[in-house]
Amino acid sequence: MGSTSAQSDNGGLGRRNLIKRSAALGLIAVPTMSFLSACASGGGEEDPKSTKSKGPVSKENPFGVNKGGALDVVVFKGGYGDEYAKAWEALFAKRWGTKVSHLGTQEITGKLQPRFNAGTPPDVVDNSGAQQIKLDVLFKGGQLLDLAPVLDAPSLDDPTKKVRDTLIPGTIDTGLQGGKVVSLNYVYTLWGLWYSGKLFKEKGWTEPKTWDDFLAICKEAKADGIGGLAHQGKHPYYINIVIMDLIAKTGGLDAMKAIDNLDPKAFVGSDAAKAAIEAVYEIVEKGLLMPGTNGLTHTESQTKWNQYKAVFIPSGSWLENEQLKQTPADFDMKFLPIPLLPDSVLPFEAVRAGSGEPFIIPAKAKNMAEAQEFVRSMLSKEWSTTFAKEANSLTILKDGVDPSVELRPGTQSTVDAVKAAGDANSFNYLYPNWYSEMDVSIQNASNELMSKRIMPAEWLKRAQAAVDKAAKDPASKNNHRD
Structure with missing residues (x-):
């Protein structure tokens, strides 16, 4: 939950949901009712406080960041560590004079659930790991900012292009909820x-x-x-x-x-x-x-x-x-x-192959301009190369790593595999982000299978039951792939 993307335990990622890194990893408890209630009442509108420090808007400063502002960043400290984020924050502070608050943790839900409940979430969150806050839960509660303005902003490397046009095709799809891109799955994962x-x-x-x-x-x-x-x-x-x-x-x-x-x-x-x-x-x-x-x-x-x-x-x-x-x-x-x-x-x-390690901007982020500019900066070649150096992994930015950077053998083998597969033979599942409860139910069935407590026919029944349950949710009609 590499993802995912990422993982809990001592220093692990799983990232993985991932990769899950891009998905939840392991046996994960359903969020508490108090959290669900808070999400349901949270709404999706930007907190008025977040606009107070907004500065002049320009092509170089599309979100109106003021010099000397603040930014609150929380990063899942798993398989990728958090040194890359500290390096990013130093670059951001140098450019904007921003005072950055940084937290690297594996306890994403434990640390952030109370803040979401109170309406005081961080500005940027790497929402990954076994204790990630489920993206579909956050989305249904109106707690996630639509990232379309960031994706449609000018690229830092080539202002004639939109940020979205500099990314590997298909990599933003894993951030879709109800037709909106509400998470940026930053790491290109195999x-x-x-x-x-x-x-x-x-x-x-x-x-x-x-x-x-x-x-x-x-x-x-x-x-x-x-x-x-x-x-x-x-x-x-x-x-x-x-x-x-x-x-x-x-x-x-x-x-x-x-x-x-x-x-x-x-x-x-x-x-x-x-x-x-x-x-x-x-x-x-x-x-x-x-x-x-x-x-x-x-x-x-x-x-x-x-x-x-x-x-x-x-x-x-x-x-x-x-x-x-x-x-x-x-x-x-x-x-x-x-x-x-x-x-x-x-x-x-x-x-x-696809994108993992979901970064989000909460809808009630206090420093909205800084948050959006931070995410835009993540999609620059300078920041992408920084990530490759610190985390030994690739990002979703096309040609996003300086050729002079030497990759480790495992990472190089994934680069070779990507080239061998090509676009035609690369695929990725979306259900872990769309239907987290279904994902966990299938994982639970697999746990039973590998421990020889159920047979393949029973695994198929349990997996299908999880699908059928997800299909009964009216919100599932908003998610479809052709």
């Missing part, structure tokens, strides 16, 4: 499997492109006393990377869109979903999981993987930065697209 180039070289293995080849390596590893697949058991978001990617690659984009569009046959009645979940369960059934992985956190499981206790692990492209301290210098981290089941519609090179 999801898939990871392995050690050093281990592969020692064993004489080659990248498995088919599921059978993948299983063969896992079996050979087991015979050598090594786990085939590790996963972050306490946070089933991660194993869902494998499951959901298998569905998309087996059934094609139609199978993916059926889930996002809450189709009554998204899971039950889907040949792709049935094949995918049975393939993943085969890993469990044949004892190819790293022993104990079901009970581990993301950092615990990833560290054991760094210690060569398992061959593969699923994650987003924040993994390398998250594991810097635990990764041996010669580990040679590599990214692997999910291998193919027979008769797959998409090719092996197809990857789930």
Whole structure:
């Protein structure tokens, strides 16, 4: 919840919802009723106090930032850390003389829920991690600013272009709620499997492109006393990377869109979903999981993987930065697209790629002009390069990293994977941001499956029940992909 995008625990991201980084990671409690009530009564109008310090508007200063103002920034301190944000804040303060308040934390809901309840939220929030505040909940409560004015503002690098025209195509879609872009998913993230180039070289293995080849390596590893697949058991978001990617690659984009569009046959009645979940369960059934992985956190499981206790692990492209301290210098981290089941519609090179790590501006931000200019600045080449240096990851800005910056092997392997996939074979799910309760329900079902407490047929039933429940929400009619 890499995302997501991001992750809780000691220094982890998951980002991931992500990546979830762009999605919630792990078993997440539903927000309290007091918070839901506060959101519902919050409204979406800008706080009048936020306009008091507004200065003169110009092409160079589209939001009217006054010199010597203030800015309150809260950043999820996960796999990407928060040094990049501190560097940004220093650049912003140098340009505008702004006094910046900074908080790096993994307790996003714990720290910010009371502030949203009181109508005094921060100005800019990196709303990520296992304790992120659900975007759909914030949106329904009118708590999020529409970011269209930022996206339509002149680019800092080329004022003849709008900011939105400088971004990788499709990357702002994950910030959509009800047809509005209310979160900026800043990090360009890939999801898939990871392995050690050093281990592969020692064993004489080659990248498995088919599921059978993948299983063969896992079996050979087991015979050598090594786990085939590790996963972050306490946070089933991660194993869902494998499951959901298998569905998309087996059934094609139609199978993916059926889930996002809450189709009554998204899971039950889907040949792709049935094949995918049975393939993943085969890993469990044949004892190819790293022993104990079901009970581990993301950092615990990833560290054991760094210690060569398992061959593969699923994650987003924040993994390398998250594991810097635990990764041996010669580990040679590599990214692997999910291998193919027979008769797959998409090719092996197809990857789930998109934007994670959602940044938001609360509708009641006190320093609105500064907040909007800060987010606009994030989408400059200078700030994008700063992020790449500090967080070892790419942003959604096209050609956003100075070519002189040398990337680590894992990050470079994701760059290579993006090029191999191309626009035609890049896909991404939107349901984790649109329907957070559904996302968590599917994660819970996956947790039961990997622990051998339910079978694939039951997983399909539970996943479909989560889809059907989400479809009954009248607000779901506002979300649709063609």
